Amino acid sequence: MTPQTTTTTAEELVPEIEQALLASRADRARHESRQERSEPSDLNAHERAVMFDVTLALLIRHRLPIDADRAAKAVADAQTTDAHSWAAACARHIAGVAEEKNP
16 A cells, blocks of 8 residues: 555644643743743743654654755744744644645
């Protein structure tokens, strides 16, 4: 059986991406409540890494071409404290890659 590429819209990806970021923030908050607070720059780098990982994972899951530099730039350019907005921007990046692959 040949794997099929699934068609998913950006709007369908937002909740999953947003949930990953919110879960990471909750884990970090639990960890910090038991220890010293992290520097804001550490937190920003950690959140960018989480969003980058989720973005790459979704590209892989949907069997889309992976350009790590492009994904990293999309994640960094979209970074905001609003989880939903950041997730939506990452989802638009993934949808854009899908559109390029299957115009």
